[in-house]
Each structure stands twice: as C-alpha cells, then as structure tokens.
Amino acid sequence: MSRRRHELFLPPIVLDRDSSAPLHEQLCRQLARAIRSGVRAGARLPSTRVLARLLGVSRNTVLTAYDELAASGLIHGLQGAGMLVDPPAHRVHPFDPRLVLREAQYPAKTLSIVDPDGAPLYLSFR
16 A cells, blocks of 8 residues: 655744744744645645754644644644645634624614513514
8 A cells, every 4th residue: 555645844934932922823823824825735744853853842832833723724634644734625714703694694684672571572684
C-alpha cells in the first residue's frame, strides 16, 4: 500500500518574545494568515516537535497553535501524516447572527400583544 505524499508547508514565521501577545497566538495568527493567502489544500505542516525546534519554543506552544487552527477549521490531523491544510470549503466561518436570521427567514415584523391573563402573544408577519 503506497502512502500519498503531501507537500510541506512552512511559511516564514517571526515571533516577538517582547510582545504582549502570547507566542502561541502569534504563531497561530501567522499560520492562519499564510493559509488564507492561498495555500494548496492538503499541504502538510511540520510536526510539532520539528516546528518547536525550528522556532526555539516549547512543543506546547506549537500544539496550542495547531489546536486553535484546527478549531477554526483551517487544518486537520491525519493519522500518520500529521496536520494538513483544509480546503476552503471545509473551513469554519465566524458566527454571524444576521446571516443565521436571514437564512432562517426570520419574520420581518413581529407584533407583541398581551392576552387577558397577562401572557405575551407574538404574531409574526413576512
């Protein structure tokens, strides 16, 4: 059984140890920016150990950054292949309540009245 080879993705990363932003956050932001700029889906990120060694940081710093990227849908883990860049269609987009309401066809007008017992009644119009 042959394994599919994935191209290695390693953008230039500069960490500012004097910054108020934690190192994992700086790493996550720079990798996310590079991924969104058009990296081919399926590109493989370096292992956490290798990237930590290259950057001179703790492996936990890289693990935390990779976890945040995975939570945002930019990368995913594949057993035996490490972390891979997700295709744009699979990426999680920020929550926008207006979009949710629009897609749910939320009523444009709602009339609120109170019945004789004091319970609120809502009438919706489109």
